[in-house]
Amino acid sequence: MRSLPDSANRLIDEFTRLPGIGKKTAQRLAFYIMKSKDYSTNLLSDALIDVKTKVRQCSICNGITEDDPCSICTDSRRDESILCIVEEAHDIYAFERTNSFNGRYHVLGGVLSPLDGIGPDDLYFDALLKRLQENMEIVVATNPSVEGETTSLYLAKILSGFNVKVTRLARGLPVGGNLEYIDEATLIRAMEGRTSI
Amino acid sequence: MRSLPDSANRLIDEFTRLPGIGKKTAQRLAFYIMKSKDYSTNLLSDALIDVKTKVRQCSICNGITEDDPCSICTDSRRDESILCIVEEAHDIYAFERTNSFNGRYHVLGGVLSPLDGIGPDDLYFDALLKRLQENMEIVVATNPSVEGETTSLYLAKILSGFNVKVTRLARGLPVGGNLEYIDEATLIRAMEGRTSI
Incomplete structure (x- = not known):
């Protein structure tokens, strides 16, 4: 059997290393790139190096950020007394898209996960403690997964010695969801956290 | 709202131009690349330029191919009397992976599609006619789609004036398929094309 040109195989291998890109997708991308104009491929490779x-x-x-410190940390119009703790940098943009949060953020860099060997020393807890101020509100916005919940409990524990208010995101029905298809755990949380209309 | 750094947005835009990559996937890939080591990203951008x-x-x-003519066209062990017509270059590798075809290939560069403005002059039909030899077998291996079938009928027509045998891939049950879930059109073709055991 004749195999693909070496450079094509190398590109496929490189694509396969990206998350969510399997062998088939990588092949489709590589063939697309081999067919496309030189121009757009150079834009992609330039963008990669640039970033x-x-x-x-x-x-x-x-x-x-491109400028350190980032535009959120340096923005004086933002409320310094609320700090939202997220797992990863991309979670910041989930909140920013809502235009509803005007505080600042702190990225942990992951979640506690003993099975993967990730303990408190691997995350930015120390840097968080240095940012604490009196009467601050800390909104724990880790994902509603097992690791995320564990991390939020750990956070609540280490923050309990400080004079800060620790809150976390509400659990409940997702907007646009359908009661028929909502899982039991979410429904229990939604009932527990019911609010008056 | 604070938006992403410019270079990150540019990378996301470039990823979005690839087939099958939407906004969300592009964002995930960009964040993965921003988190990953410099090393592997350079490998990807090098591979892009290289290819x-x-x-x-x-x-x-x-x-x-990297060397023109390609290794299939120059391989003297391959049967010159059978030519397999495919739509795109990547279809060659679908056959090559099977290790069951020892003839040569001809890539049309697409399919006839009047709605998209693709007519006979946009495909490599002329180059195909120049490759014809007496008593050659032409295996039409276009996709079993409407456009693919149209192209195969057109091919049969323009080849009818030459002393060549024109065949096409069998239609029938895919191996591993289940009769319960096979569409009617395929089942009709499978029945029509039944062979003795």
């Missing part, structure tokens, strides 16, 4: 050269981690919140 | 510099179209079969 790695320019984007760095914000030294305050650990989010991504 | 565009080295890979070209074979002047005989229109397949992809």
Whole structure:
């Protein structure tokens, strides 16, 4: 059997290393690129190099930024007394898209996961403790997964010694959801957290 | 709302231009790349540039190759009397993976599709006619789609004036399929094309 040209195989291998890209998808992308104009491929390779050269981690919140500290940490119009704790930098943009949160963020860099060997020392808990101020509100916005819940409990524990208010995101029905298809755990949380109309 | 860094947005835009990559996937890939080591990203951008510099179209079969003509067209052990007509270069590798076809290929570069403005002049029919030899077998291996079938009928028509045998791939049950879930059109073809055991 004749195999693909070496450079094509190398590109397929590189695509396969990206998350959610399997062998078939990688092949389709590589063939698309081989068919497309030189121009657009150079744009992609330039964009790749560009992002790695320019984007760095914000030294305050650990989010991504081109200028350190990032525009959220330096924005004086933002409320310094509310700090939203997220797992990863991309979670910041989930909140920013809503235009509803005006506080600041702190990226943990992951979640506690003993099975994967990730303990408290691997996350930015120390940096968080340094940012605490009196009477601050800490909104724990880890994912509603087992690891996320564990991390939020750990956070509540280490923050209990400080004079801060610790809250977490509400659990309940997702907007647009259908009661018929909502899982039991969510429904229990929705009933427990019911509010008056 | 604070938006992503410019370079990150540019990378997301470039990923979105690839087939099958939507906004969400592009964001996930971009964040993965911003988190990953410099090393592997350079490998990807190098591979992109490499593939565009080295890979070209074979002047005989229109397949992809680093050396023109390609290794299939120059392989003297391959049967010159059978020519398999495929839509796109990647279809060659679908056959090559089976290790069951020892003839040569001809890539049309697409299918006839009047709605998309693709007519006979846009495909490599002329180049195909130049490759014809007496008593050759032409295996039409276009996709079993409407456009693929149209193209195969057109091929049969223009080849009818030459002393060649024109065949096409069998239609029938896919191996591993289940009669319960096979569509009617396929089942009709499978019944029509039944063979003795």
